Amino acid sequence: DAKTTQPNSMESNEEEPVHLPCNHSTISGTDYIHWYRQLPSQGPEYVIHGLTSNVNNRMASLAIAEDRKSSTLILHRATLRDAAVYYCILRGVLSNFGNEKLTFGTGTRLTIIP
């Protein structure tokens, strides 16, 4: 799997937007960019994913650079509940069963300041 690089930690003020960066310079043309987050003492939960175009859902937005070598997860208005570890993961197009797993890195620990 292509590798992703994220900052170890970030802080943001409550009710402010948060931009979580992810670098993936070795991304291939068929790799999807997935974001998951893990709240304290819980299993990870899906946030968003995309391929080339920017994506929006009820939780967040995903901005993907034109060259696809980086992406940014945007939380539009952070709440205390958004404090979590955020994982940026690449996943290739399925060619055989071997591409089914998601490989989690160490992620970014986001702290929200009240």
Next chain:
Amino acid sequence: GAGVSQSPSNKVTEKGKDVELRCDPISGHTALYWYRQSLGQGLEFLIYFQGNSAPDKSGLPSDRFSAERTGGSVSTLTIQRTQQEDSAVYLCASKRGQGETGELFFGEGSRLTVL
């Protein structure tokens, strides 16, 4: 059920004992994954099932670890002769089917402590 269910939520065992951890995926989800997470660490992939088959078991750390899935539903992860380094949270996830856009749904995990 509505989500992925794992049991037990907590298990304390003595070194050398065998343990079984159970995962009930979301109904209809054909793909099932096991991960483990040691204290303060990231998630480590263990095994992936599609139906009852395990095409990727590359993450199982030793032959003391095994997993099976029956009826395309419930999965059991078995750790034989547990060691202290097996202490971790074991997480199960399921997905509707194959494909790169599928979202994984995780359970709350089973916390294993080996004394």
